[in-house]
Amino acid sequence: AFSLLTLAVGALLGYFLLDRRADLPVVQAQPTGHPLSPFFDQDFDAAFNSPYLKESEVQHYCPCSAYEGRWSLSEEYKLPLPGNRKPGVYYLAKSADVRMKCSKLPSAGGQRGRTLSAYEYLVNEIWVDTEQTPWSPKYFDKDNKVYTPEFEALVFEDNPQFRKVATIISFFIDQFEITPEFIYRRGEPCGRYATDVDKALVEEYEIDLKHILKNVLGDLTNTNCEATPNIFCDPNELREKESVISFDCRYTIRTENLGIGGGYPYRKGYRLEEQSYKDNLTCECE
Numbered sequence: 001a002f003s004l005l006t007l008a009v010g011a012l013l014g015y016f017l018l019d020r021r022a023d024l025p026v027v028q029a030q031p032t033g034h035p036l037s038p039f040f041d042q043d044f045d046a047a048f049n050s051p052y053l054k055e056s057e058v059q060h061y062c063p064c065s066a067y068e069g070r071w072s073l074s075e076e077y078k079l080p081l082p083g084n085r086k087p088g089v090y091y092l093a094k095s096a097d098v099r100m101k102c103s104k105l106p107s108a109g110g111q112r113g114r115t116l117s118a119y120e121y122l123v124n125e126i127w128v129d130t131e132q133t134p135w136s137p138k139y140f141d142k143d144n145k146v147y148t149p150e151f152e153a154l155v156f157e158d159n160p161q162f163r164k165v166a167t168i169i170s171f172f173i174d175q176f177e178i179t180p181e182f183i184y185r186r187g188e189p190c191g192r193y194a195t196d197v198d199k200a201l202v203e204e205y206e207i208d209l210k211h212i213l214k215n216v217l218g219d220l221t222n223t224n225c226e227a228t229p230n231i232f233c234d235p236n237e238l239r240e241k242e243s244v245i246s247f248d249c250r251y252t253i254r255t256e257n258l259g260i261g262g263g264y265p266y267r268k269g270y271r272l273e274e275q276s277y278k279d280n281l282t283c284e285c286e
Contacts, residue, residue: 034097034119034121035121035171036099040101051101052276053068053102053276055277058281061102062113062281062282062283063232063233063235063283064103064114064115064116064176065102065276065277066232066236066238066281067100067176067235067238068101068275068276068277069099069272070098070099070273071096071098071099071270071271071272071273072095072096072270072271073096073098073268073271074244074269074270075269076093078091078092079091079251079266080135080139080264081126081212081217083211083212083216084206084207084208084212085208086132087133087134088129088131088133088205089126089127089128089129089165089207089212090127090128091124091125091127091217092125092127092156093124093268094123094124095123096122096123096270097120097121098120098121098270100116100117100118100119100176101116101117102116103115103117103175113283114178115175115176115177116175116178117173117175118174118187119173122168122170122192123167123169124168125156125166125167126166126167126194126207127156127162127163127164128165128201128205129161129162130162130163130205132205138150145265146265147265163201164198165197165201165202165209166195166196166197166198166202167194167195167196168193168194168195168217169195170189170192170193171190171192172187172189172190173187173188173190174187175187178230180230180233180285181233182230183227183245185228185247192217193213194209224250225249225268227247228245228246232245233285235283236280236281239272240272240273240275241273243271243272244269245270246268246269246270248265249265249266249267249268251264251265252264
């Protein structure tokens with residue numbers, strides 16, 4: 001179960017992530033910073049109640065107490081966006097500003113200190129290939145279900161053949177279960193919208209942004225990811241600016257037959273930027 005802090009998300013994000021029912025493209029103002037930052041990022045002597053564990057609680061909720069703090073997307077990743085009338089529409093994951101906190105609720109196994117709640121503020125982009133190159137075989141090997149080296153090396157910003165269509169702002173709530181062997185991730189989206197929309201590109205290449213936001217990206221955010229080995233079984237080995245937790249995922253879309261007998265692979269990683277509690281924890285790796 002998610003932390004009770006989740007109850008505040010809907011109200012706080014009302015301004016940012018309303019259900020846009022008007023026809024897209026709609027140009028929205030992009031918010032600055034994580035919407036929950038006032039709840040998490042106050043100074044030590046500020047008059048507020050931090051959602052992070054108190055120092056008197058961190059040992060009782062180990063190991064998840066070591067993961068509390070600010071995380072980011074460890075590296076960008078890109079994916080094709082199927083379900084459009086023409087080929088050449090792509091998703092570029094640019095950034096994730098994440099706050100993770102230890103849940104005081106017991107895990108499925110009844111243990112405390114094993115469940116993390118995470119709140120992701122995401123900034124991503126939609127790009128279009130102006131030459132509308134077929135996805136396979138140039139960029140994807142259908143037989144082996146892997147991306148070609150040409151796609152792996154592709155940088156949209158540096159290639160004049162590709163143009164940015166829109167920025168996508170979204171919010172996501174995760175739950176992580178930590179065991180000595182693995183870390184499991186699951187979650188759900190809390191809304192998304194498009195900003196910085198290039199209307200001329202949308203019209204010229206017949207890009208249905210409403211369909212992408214609701215159906216295509218809706219499926220992406222519900223994609224199943226494999227459990228990742230817990231390389232931080234000793235939580236004292238977590239290091240700011242260095243430690244990364246990565247999940248191998250596979251993306252499919254329910255409304256479209258991808259024609260490849262499976263989904264598109266991608267890896268999403270989180271890097272620890274700022275740890276809430278940095279001192280030694282006494283729980284053992286067991």
